[in-house]
Structures are given as structure tokens and as C-alpha cells.
Amino acid sequence: MSSAFELNGVTCRFGDLVAIDEVSLSIEEGEQVAFIGPSGSGKTTLIRLLNTTAVPNDGSLSVLGNAIADQSVESLRVLRSRVGTMPQHLGLVENLTAIQNVILGRGGQRSTLRSIRDLLVPSRGDTEKIHQLLERVGIEEKLFTTVSKLSGGQKQRVAIARALFQEPEILLADEPVSAVDPARARDTVRLLAELSRELGFTLCVSLHHLELAKEFFPRLIGLRHGRVVFDGAPDLLKDQQLESLYELTADEMMTDA
Ligand SMILES: Nc1ncnc2c1ncn2[C@@H]1O[C@H](COP(=O)(O)OP(=O)(O)OP(=O)(O)O)[C@@H](O)[C@H]1O
Ligand SMILES: [Mg+2]
Structure with missing residues (x-):
């Protein structure tokens, strides 16, 4: 099976802010993956990198076996349509x-x-x-x-x-179930996972609802401050890791207050 995505030391900055920080990972074709992590951890930026609307400042990214740094405008357009x-x-x-x-x-x-x-x-x-x-x-x-x-x-x-x-050969969904009640959110996430299996496309979804991510996705990737802090099956995600994934640092609490 070949890779839907290959990231090697990918970094994406907005000015001084590092939104994605040296991320290396590989997602195989046909996988179902959920990106989890607190607000501001880099989920949307990661999805934008994967659909090539954002470009890495450092590192290399391949989509469906094509290194995006080497693509012409035309081949990038064709790749995006996939x-x-x-x-x-x-x-x-x-x-x-x-x-x-x-x-x-x-x-x-x-x-x-x-x-x-x-x-x-x-x-x-x-x-x-x-x-x-x-x-x-x-x-x-x-x-x-x-x-x-x-x-x-x-x-x-x-x-x-x-x-x-x-x-598409890959479907990226960024927080697809915000602003609906929990039962509706569950229906939509289940539908996405079912469609991915039925039609055979790779599915990557960012989700705030941790329970839904655990229920429907065989692989979770946890982000915090733009870094991958967890990558594995849901049952390997320990309470302790969850706490450190979502807990606020003293600095963030000050900012939120
Ligand atoms: N276009 C941009 N310009 C400047 N900073 C940005 C931009 N896009 C994202 N950021 C910053 O990058 C960091 C990661 O943002 P991102 O939107 O990827 O997080 P997220 O995990 O999707 O958050 P949420 O769960 O709230 O959607 C944040 O600190 C955010 O403020
Ligand atoms: Mg987001």
C-alpha cells in the first residue's frame, strides 16, 4: 500500500508563531485518522498543509506519492483535485x-x-x-x-x-461536526467513517469530540503546540497523556482569563 501523506520535519510558521513544529508522520492510503488536540494546537494548519493550501516553511511533504515542492502549478492543481x-x-x-x-x-x-x-x-x-x-x-x-x-x-x-x-482519493474534514447536538454529531462522524470504508478513500478528520474520535477512528494523532504528542490506536491513549494533551499551562490560563 502506498502513502496518502508523508511528512518529514514539516514546519509551518506564521511570523514568529510556529503552528506546526517539525512534524514527521506517514498516513497510508485507505487509513482513517482523527487529529485531536486543544484549540490552537495546529489541527487546521495541518489540514491546510495536507491539502496544499498552506506550504511548509521547512521539511518535506508528499501527497499521494508526489513531493509537493517539485510540482508545477498545473500538476499541483491536478493533485489538489484528488x-x-x-x-x-x-x-x-x-x-x-x-x-x-x-x-x-x-x-x-x-x-x-x-x-x-x-x-x-x-x-x-x-x-x-x-x-x-x-x-x-x-x-x-x-x-x-x-x-x-x-x-x-x-x-x-x-x-x-x-x-x-x-x-477524491482522500477526504480531509476540519471539525466537521461543530455547532450540532451530540446525537447529530455522532451520526455525521459515523457516516464519514462508513463512506470512507465503502468508497475506499483515505479519511483525515480533526475533531474536538474526543469520544467520537475514539469510537470511529482506529488511529488518533494528538497535537499540542504544533507537535505530535500521540500517534496510535485509541485504546493506547492513557488518561495521563490525555491530561497532558489538553491541560492548560500556567501561561495559557493567564491568556484565557
Ligand atoms: N493565517 C494565520 N495567521 C497567523 N496565525 C495563524 C494563522 N492560522 C493559524 N494561526 C495560528 O496557528 C496556531 C494553530 O492554529 P490552528 O488554526 O491550526 O489550530 P486548531 O488546532 O485548528 O485550533 P481550533 O481547534 O481552535 O480550530 C494558532 O496559534 C493560530 O493562532
Ligand atoms: Mg481549527
Whole structure:
């Protein structure tokens, strides 16, 4: 099996702030991995590095066997289309319908003119495919509903369908279940894990809900201050490690107060 991601000493800085600090890890194709860690630990930055919207300041990163530092603009574009992302706040356009939002998931793969036409008059093929996708995520009756009229859980399903529309080999989901009740959050995380197994894509999800990460993911990667402090199966995560993963230092308590 080959690697979905290979990171070697990857560092990402914002000015003086080190958001990802010399991270080395490898994620194999077909794995399901949850990134856990407190707010500000670097989960979103890691996901942005993996989908190549952020670039390492140091170290090397390969995506699906391609070292990103060596890619031309065109090959980077092709590589990006093989990696789907559900962003932290879903990134849906509220005043467009579910089907239009899913079509937008195809992003840069078509000319602007063609994209606008697809959006205004979806082809029969697209409509059928999106209907099937929405059926699989359980909201097929919402195909032509404006996203602003959907519940939080339904919006998450539109965002999943949108990310899957381009048939990615990898799906990255950044905090996909914030702002819904626990039962809805569990349904969505379970759906993502099921889809990953069923369709065979690699799944990397950042999650605040530790219980959900433990329940649905065979591998957890714990981040703190941009470093990997845990990498393994959930049952190897000891209470003590959890405490040190999430406990606030004296400095952070002062900042939070
Ligand atoms: N574009 C940016 N410019 C400056 N600093 C940034 C930027 N993006 C992230 N950071 C900083 O990098 C660190 C890691 O942020 P990141 O968003 O990756 O954390 P996170 O684990 O996703 O947090 P949360 O759980 O709150 O979403 C934080 O200290 C944050 O303030
Ligand atoms: Mg984040």
C-alpha cells in the first residue's frame, strides 16, 4: 500500500508563531485518522498543509506519492483535485441550493464559463449523480432546497456530498461536526467513517469530540503546540497523556482569563 501523506520535519510558521513544529508522520492510503488536540494546537494548519493550501516553511511533504515542492502549478492543481476538503465552517454558499453547492465542489476542474453554466442549468448526469450522493447521505429530498433553510446536520451532509462529488482519493474534514447536538454529531462522524470504508478513500478528520474520535477512528494523532504528542490506536491513549494533551499551562490560563 502506498502513502496518502508523508511528512518529514514539516514546519509551518506564521511570523514568529510556529503552528506546526517539525512534524514527521506517514498516513497510508485507505487509513482513517482523527487529529485531536486543544484549540490552537495546529489541527487546521495541518489540514491546510495536507491539502496544499498552506506550504511548509521547512521539511518535506508528499501527497499521494508526489513531493509537493517539485510540482508545477498545473500538476499541483491536478493533485489538489484528488484531495477533497470539508473546511472548518463547511464553506457552503447559503443562498444557493444543495445541488448548486455540490456542483461548486468541482471547483477549478472546469472553465469558468462551463462552471457557471453547470451551476445555472445542471446537466442530467450531474443531477443524477448528486441525487445519488444526497441519497447516500440521507437528504435526497433536499436537492433543490436553499442551503440557508437546512438544519446544521443537513448542511454537514451537503458539505460531505460536495467534497465527494469530485470522487477524491482522500477526504480531509476540519471539525466537521461543530455547532450540532451530540446525537447529530455522532451520526455525521459515523457516516464519514462508513463512506470512507465503502468508497475506499483515505479519511483525515480533526475533531474536538474526543469520544467520537475514539469510537470511529482506529488511529488518533494528538497535537499540542504544533507537535505530535500521540500517534496510535485509541485504546493506547492513557488518561495521563490525555491530561497532558489538553491541560492548560500556567501561561495559557493567564491568556484565557
Ligand atoms: N493565517 C494565520 N495567521 C497567523 N496565525 C495563524 C494563522 N492560522 C493559524 N494561526 C495560528 O496557528 C496556531 C494553530 O492554529 P490552528 O488554526 O491550526 O489550530 P486548531 O488546532 O485548528 O485550533 P481550533 O481547534 O481552535 O480550530 C494558532 O496559534 C493560530 O493562532
Ligand atoms: Mg481549527
